[in-house]
Amino acid sequence: xxxxxxxxxxxxxxxxxxxxxxxxxxxxxxxxxxxxxxxxxxxxxxxxxxxxxxxxxxxxxxxxxxxxxxxxxxxxxxxxxxxxxxxxxxxxxxxxxxxxxxxxxxxxxxxxxxxxxxxxxxxxxxxxxxxxxxxxxxxxxxxxxxxxxxxxxxxxxxxxxxxxxxxxxxxxxxxxxxxxxxxxxxxxxxxxxxxxxxxxxxxxxxxxxxxxxxxxxxxxxxxxxxxxxxx
Numbered sequence: 408x409x410x411x412x413x414x415x416x417x418x419x420x421x422x423x424x425x426x427x428x429x430x431x432x433x434x435x436x437x438x439x440x441x442x443x444x445x446x447x448x449x450x451x452x453x454x455x456x457x458x459x460x461x462x463x464x465x466x467x468x469x470x471x472x473x474x475x476x477x478x479x480x481x482x483x484x485x486x487x488x489x490x491x492x493x494x495x496x497x498x499x500x501x502x503x504x505x506x507x508x509x510x511x512x513x514x515x516x517x518x519x520x521x522x523x524x525x526x527x528x529x530x531x532x533x534x535x536x537x538x539x540x541x542x543x544x545x546x547x548x549x550x551x552x553x554x555x556x557x558x559x560x561x562x563x564x565x566x567x568x569x570x571x572x573x574x575x576x577x578x579x580x581x582x583x584x585x586x587x588x589x590x591x592x593x594x595x596x597x598x599x600x601x602x603x604x605x606x607x608x609x610x611x612x613x614x615x616x617x618x619x620x621x622x623x624x625x626x627x628x629x630x631x632x633x634x635x636x637x638x
Contacts, residue, residue: 424499444473493637503634
């Protein structure tokens with residue numbers, strides 16, 4: 408029974424920062440005994456006025472994914488904020504997303520490193536897992552060339568900015584056709600973190616203007632965010 412509880416107590420941290428502090432983030436994760444993480448590049452979508460307000464000269468972003476026990480979430484976010492100054496607007500943002508499944512080898516690897524680093528601390532914190540969901544991460548997959556239009560729609564509905572990822576849609580056989588519409592392989596993904604109370608309005612606006620039956624062929628979904636730093 409205890410093993411099952413531990414398996415359910417993991418979070419995926421999504422960390423979006425300016426590219427120039429990527430190495431600093433890598434050092435922080437190594438010092439924090441994070442055994443594995445994934446990094447990719449993206450493009451920020453904040454307006455030029457917002458970038459100027461934040462003192463940013465570039466919108467090139469580094470996106471990092473890592474996995475931690477829920478009991479480490481508050482402590483790690485606080486330490487990350489101190490190390491990377493995420494509290495300063497425009498530096499970056501880190502969000503925690505609940506997970507409900509994990510491959511066995513990854514679970515074992517993470518558990519080993521947790522035990523070596525701060526197992527007792529995690530055991531104390533794991534009792535405090537029940538926390539309100541205050542934000543959501545909206546993900547929108549669209550055909551290439553429609554990201555700016557999607558962000559303009561999202562801003563009009565209350566969003567402040569997002570990050571664009573370039574990618575490919577990978578589908579077997581006929582699943583490339585959705586409701587009779589052929590979907591391009593080359594896709595863009597727009598990720599937007601928003602307050603929970605604005606999520607529905609923003610998603611409805613995006614779906615109405617850029618949904619599956621529009622030229623963008625957009626598909627939108629959201630993930631709960633139970634921890635946040637830097638917004």
